[in-house]
Amino acid sequence: MKAAGVLMIALAIAVAVVSLVFNCQAEGRSLALANGTTVPMKCFWSAMAEIAVAVPLLGVGGMLALSQGRETQRTLAVTGGILGAFTMLIPTVLIGVCANPDHDCNRIMLPTTLMAGTLIIAVSLITLFISEGRTEASAA
Amino acid sequence: MLISLKDVVKIYAPAKEQPVRAINGLSLEVPRGDFVAILGRSGAGKTTLLNLMAGLTRPTSGEVLVESANLWSLGDREQSRLRNRKIGFVFQFPSLLPSLTALENVALPNTFGKRLAGDEARVRAGQLLEMVGLTDKRNAFPRHLSAGQQQRVVVARALMNQPDILLADEATSNLDEQTEQEIMTLFQQIHAETGVTIVMVVHSSYLVRYATRSIQMANGKILSGD
Amino acid sequence: MNLFQLALRNISRNAFRSWTIFLCAFYISGFALAMMLIVHGAEQSLDLANQRLGADILVVPNGSEQKVETSLLMGNPTNVWMPREVVEKIARLPEVESISPQLYLATLTNAACCSVSNMFVIAFDPQTDFTITPWLEQRLGRALNPGEAIGGMYVFTPPGEEGIKIYGTFVRLMGNLEPTGTGLDRALFISFDTAYDIARNSRTRAVEPLQIPDNSISAALIRVRRGNAAQIVSMKIEQQIPEVTAIDSPELFLSYRNQINGLAEIVWMVLAIALVLSIAIVDLIFTMAVNARRREIAVLRALGSTRRSIFFSLLAEANLLAFGGGMAGLALSALAVYLFRNLLVSSLQMPFLLPSLPELVFVLAIGILVVLAAVSISVLPPALAASRREPALAMRE
Ligand SMILES: Nc1ncnc2c1ncn2[C@@H]1O[C@H](COP(=O)(O)OP(=O)(O)OP(=O)(O)O)[C@@H](O)[C@H]1O
Ligand SMILES: [Mg+2]
Numbered sequence: 001m002k003a004a005g006v007l008m009i010a011l012a013i014a015v016a017v018v019s020l021v022f023n024c025q026a027e028g029r030s031l032a033l034a035n036g037t038t039v040p041m042k043c044f045w046s047a048m049a050e051i052a053v054a055v056p057l058l059g060v061g062g063m064l065a066l067s068q069g070r071e072t073q074r075t076l077a078v079t080g081g082i083l084g085a086f087t088m089l090i091p092t093v094l095i096g097v098c099a100n101p102d103h104d105c106n107r108i109m110l111p112t113t114l115m116a117g118t119l120i121i122a123v124s125l126i127t128l129f130i131s132e133g134r135t136e137a138s139a140a
Numbered sequence: 141m142l143i144s145l146k147d148v149v150k151i152y153a154p155a156k157e158q159p160v161r162a163i164n165g166l167s168l169e170v171p172r173g174d175f176v177a178i179l180g181r182s183g184a185g186k187t188t189l190l191n192l193m194a195g196l197t198r199p200t201s202g203e204v205l206v207e208s209a210n211l212w213s214l215g216d217r218e219q220s221r222l223r224n225r226k227i228g229f230v231f232q233f234p235s236l237l238p239s240l241t242a243l244e245n246v247a248l249p250n251t252f253g254k255r256l257a258g259d260e261a262r263v264r265a266g267q268l269l270e271m272v273g274l275t276d277k278r279n280a281f282p283r284h285l286s287a288g289q290q291q292r293v294v295v296a297r298a299l300m301n302q303p304d305i306l307l308a309d310e311a312t313s314n315l316d317e318q319t320e321q322e323i324m325t326l327f328q329q330i331h332a333e334t335g336v337t338i339v340m341v342v343h344s345s346y347l348v349r350y351a352t353r354s355i356q357m358a359n360g361k362i363l364s365g366d
Numbered sequence: 367m368n369l370f371q372l373a374l375r376n377i378s379r380n381a382f383r384s385w386t387i388f389l390c391a392f393y394i395s396g397f398a399l400a401m402m403l404i405v406h407g408a409e410q411s412l413d414l415a416n417q418r419l420g421a422d423i424l425v426v427p428n429g430s431e432q433k434v435e436t437s438l439l440m441g442n443p444t445n446v447w448m449p450r451e452v453v454e455k456i457a458r459l460p461e462v463e464s465i466s467p468q469l470y471l472a473t474l475t476n477a478a479c480c481s482v483s484n485m486f487v488i489a490f491d492p493q494t495d496f497t498i499t500p501w502l503e504q505r506l507g508r509a510l511n512p513g514e515a516i517g518g519m520y521v522f523t524p525p526g527e528e529g530i531k532i533y534g535t536f537v538r539l540m541g542n543l544e545p546t547g548t549g550l551d552r553a554l555f556i557s558f559d560t561a562y563d564i565a566r567n568s569r570t571r572a573v574e575p576l577q578i579p580d581n582s583i584s585a586a587l588i589r590v591r592r593g594n595a596a597q598i599v600s601m602k603i604e605q606q607i608p609e610v611t612a613i614d615s616p617e618l619f620l621s622y623r624n625q626i627n628g629l630a631e632i633v634w635m636v637l638a639i640a641l642v643l644s645i646a647i648v649d650l651i652f653t654m655a656v657n658a659r660r661r662e663i664a665v666l667r668a669l670g671s672t673r674r675s676i677f678f679s680l681l682a683e684a685n686l687l688a689f690g691g692g693m694a695g696l697a698l699s700a701l702a703v704y705l706f707r708n709l710l711v712s713s714l715q716m717p718f719l720l721p722s723l724p725e726l727v728f729v730l731a732i733g734i735l736v737v738l739a740a741v742s743i744s745v746l747p748p749a750l751a752a753s754r755r756e757p758a759l760a761m762r763e
Pocket of ligand 1: 153180183184186762
């Protein structure tokens with residue numbers, strides 16, 4: 001389970017870093033309102049939410065890397081999978097990103113988070129599958 | 141006659157070395173139901189003889205017949221089938237498959253012959269493990285078994301397909317006296333109960349008492365036999 | 367327990383051997399698919415762009431062919447002009463069936479986030495156009511009115527606004543064209559009238575006015591009369607009007623095609639080398655693994671396994687691993703190419719179009735078959751040797 005934990009940590013870091021760097025706010029772009037004030041755009045809020053998901057994911061990955069008990073591993077895998085699903089849902093369904101296909105949030109942040117989310121869910125499922133198989137073998 | 145060897149010669153000719161006449165014009169007949177013990181010094185050709193009987197090596201000249209069928213006039217399929225159905229083998233070295241449990245190892249010969257359905261095979265393998273006294277180890281992997289336990293699993297495996305012939309090569313040489321005695325008694329018991337023909341290489345003469353007949357070998361020939 | 371399960375158990379036993387085969391299959395198939403998608407996607411996209419223009423010959427001012435091709439493919443606006451009378455001169459040629467002029471314009475660059483910035487605008491002449499008009503007739507059932515526009519795939523109206531603002535004038539987006547994977551997906555199509563209106567109004571409404579030089583056009587699209595070779599006609603045009611360059615359609619985007627072909631060549635070479643290397647590595651590792659299992663194989667033979675089944679179970683083991691690795695590699699690379707397609711386009715500076723689903727499935731199937739064939743070739747010698755070895759010899763270490 002060490003490998004799964006390390007992989008999850010790496011993916012969480014990737015999500016956080018990409019969100020931090022490639023949101024339009026970081027590029028200095030923002031929405032100018034009619035009254036002259038500027039507000040951050042959708043992609044910025046998505047990026048903040050991604051970071052908020054990546055931090056607990058980092059913890060889950062660390063615990064998974066160190067965990068021994070099968071029950072713990074299973075719980076961690078499920079938690080990781082749910083966080084992975086959120087990683088994918090935030091920039092697509094829940095908040096979204098800018099509409100312009102040329103922006104970095106669209107070119108880099110969105111695909112990275114989707115890719116990482118897919119991999120996180122895959123890692124969680126494999127972890128679940130393996131720990132399930134192990135208990136079966138040891139019980140038989 | 142169950143097994144007969146006629147003027148068999150086996151010469152090993154390894155590259156860059158002197159050829160070795162491991163079996164040197166040997167003839168032997170083993171009738172059904174015998175328990176033959178083979179004695180001889182290291183290098184006498186005992187293992188080679190057993191391998192010849194099972195068709196695991198081809199004689200340089202002479203004939204090996206099992207139930208009057210010449211082993212080397214059969215194709216690979218028929219030969220393998222004969223080994224699978226008629227011959228059980230206990231090797232000189234650890235021979236359990238490490239990736240399979242004790243029960244799976246015992247059931248393995250059924251895989252190649254497919255006489256029994258999966259469930260029946262497991263039941264039979266379980267019975268054999270019970271016979272060798274290892275019911276509680278059925279799901280253990282070989283690395284978790286002692287040498288004596290491993291050897292008993294091997295004996296159970298050799299009996300899986302109800303063979304006519306059991307070939308055993310120094311089955312007890314790595315074991316302590318107590319365990320050796322247990323295993324030899326097991327062979328005796330199997331012989332008495334199933335009537336299987338046993339040809340067994342033994343490493344010392346005091347083991348001959350378990351057999352019904354003994355043969356002394358030297359330099360690829362039979363020195364004496366009764 | 368059957369031979370297949372036996373193979374599965376053996377896979378989990380020799381982790382090093384298993385991972386090597388798995389990863390080789392993973393990398394090769396993943397890399398091959400990604401490259402294949404990129405190269406094929408670029409080619410297809412060029413063909414579609416050509417089809418979209420629907421012209422046999424593209425006439426542009428001398429020396430601007432590279433610029434125009436780049437803007438058509440990558441969507442960055444360009445500013446090239448030639449005298450309008452060129453159109454009449456070419457129309458007089460007997461080989462020319464129809465000719466239609468176009469204006470290439472650009473929107474302002476400082477557009478806010480989340481609306482289209484620095485957009486490539488193509489103005490066409492509704493009287494002669496044969497590129498957009500057929501599509502309009504089919505979808506809209508009429509021509510564009512002044513102030514209306516058609517967009518490429520990625521053009522959209524900013525949320526909450528009634529139209530796209532170009533130099534202070536709103537144009538209404540009436541529909542989107544199908545994707546081509548090129549800059550045309552980011553282009554906005556308007557009629558000449560609309561373009562001149564915008565230019566006139568921009569003097570009062572925009573910070574920076576839109577300049578369209580009098581009596582000038584940017585390019586002209588030509589259809590050749592049946593039975594005439596586009597190549598010959600374009601040569602004739604260049605002879606008669608020295609200030610323009612005529613590109614016949616096979617030559618259009620030629621520099622891009624060459625670039626793609628060059629890339630494809632390198633990619634195939636790298637792949638071939640990687641494949642050969644992998645075959646060698648897998649062969650070596652499998653030989654080692656089989657040697658370590660000599661005794662075990664001899665035992666299986668003694669228990670009644672035939673040579674054939676030894677051979678096939680070794681082959682099955684390797685193929686199972688390669689199948690797993692290949693599938694994982696293909697899935698991951700397809701996903702990555704799909705997700706990062708926009709980044710790919712902008713960083714490679716190449717047009718790109720995703721394949722259709724049947725095409726993708728076909729390519730995936732071919733990929734898996736190649737991986738399985740390669741792994742079979744590499745484990746064939748050791749598997750054959752292991753199954754042929756005399757059991758009695760194999761038992762002695
Ligand atoms: N593959 C081989 N290549 C060369 N020589 C061999 C080979 N197998 C056996 N021999 C030789 O043949 C002779 C008989 O060997 P074999 O293994 O039958 O002896 P053994 O009686 O079983 O001895 P041990 O009691 O040590 O097991 C020996 O001299 C041995 O060195
Ligand atoms: Mg020996």
